[in-house]
Amino acid sequence: MSQPLYPRRPQRRAKKSRRLLLLALAAVFLVSTAVTIFVAYHAHHSIIKNALGLRNIQVDHVLLQTGSPFYTYEDSGKNIIASPGIDVSTFQGEIDWQAVKESGAEFAIIRAAYRGYETGRLVPDDTFEKNIQGAADAGLQVGVYLYSQALNEAEAEEEADYLLDLIRDYPVGYPVVYDQEEYSAGQTRTDGLSGEQATLNAFAFCRRIYKAGYLPMIYVNTDWAHNMYDMEKLDHYPVWYADYTASPSLPGGFAMWQYTDEGRISGIEGPVDLNLLFLPAE
Structure with a gap:
């Protein structure tokens, strides 16, 4: 075949x-x-590279210990431990920084300046120099914040430059924070500011601070996190989140948590903001 x-x-x-x-x-x-x-x-x-190793995390509420005067938090599985600290301004009056240190605080975020609600003038906090020097001399780590009333990116950059000039002679190794939020006690120059513009302002400020060699951070409360800022566009910067509930939560996480504005510690007469900064455990 x-x-x-x-x-x-x-x-x-x-x-x-x-x-x-x-x-x-x-x-x-x-x-x-x-x-x-x-x-x-x-x-x-991904979050910007930073010497502190900060990243925005999701807090495991089971590991949160609500002691007094400071909360504590440690997550050995994720190699995270929280450092307790305060933030202050002229409203805290005279501060005994050694007593603050002995109360358990490890850092202080100090208001360095603000922009006027109506005038738009940039003004240093009355107690900035005394507070930052006192905190540093007592052995606390120090960071700073500026209360913004920026209308646009140019003003946000102006605020960054003003702040950088104020802190250049001080040992600022902790975050340099942009704080823009709603002022509900009266009319302000930023009434009507859009969320899109607020996001651009925060980005412009942080970019300027980072370029100068400092660690920028953005302060947000629940309202601004959900209704103003586009957090996805800002998520490569550390977030300082103000949430006075027992179970703070933010979709993108946060690097520092302000858990009360009614804290009481030695060295300060009256209430003070208390915070946890989430650091890599050594």
Whole structure:
């Protein structure tokens, strides 16, 4: 019996091999595309490099200990431990910083300046120099904040430059914070500010601070986190979150938590804000 000139079995094998090759190439392309998208997303959304190792975390409420005067928090599984601290301004009056240190505070975020609600003038806090020097001399780590009334990015950058000039001779190793929030006690120059513009302002301020070699941070409360700021556009900066409930939660996480504005500690007459800063455990 004569044999066919072109056997069918090898032809089927060739077609099968080509299909497998095309599938393999398609798989390589999909994996490569996924990796590229992940790297691009990670580069945009990962938190900026910082000497403190801060990152925005989700707090495990089970690990939160609500002691007095300071809360404590430690997550050995994620290598996180919280450092207790305060934030102050002229409203706290005369402060005995050594007593504050002995009460258990490890850091202080000090108001350095603010922009006038109506005039728009940038003004240093009356007690800034005394507070930052006193806190540093007592052995606390110090950071600063500026209360903003910026209408646009140019004003936010002006605020950053003003703040940088104020702190250049002080040992500021902790966050330099942008604080813009609603003032409900009366009319202000920022009434009607859009969430989009507020986000651009915060970004402009932080970019300026980071370029100068400091660690920028953005202060947000629940209202601004959900109704004003586009948090996804700001999520590569550490967030200082004000939430006075027992179970603070923010979709993108936070690096510092202000858990009360009615704290009581030695060295300060009257109420003071208390905070936890989430640091890598050594």
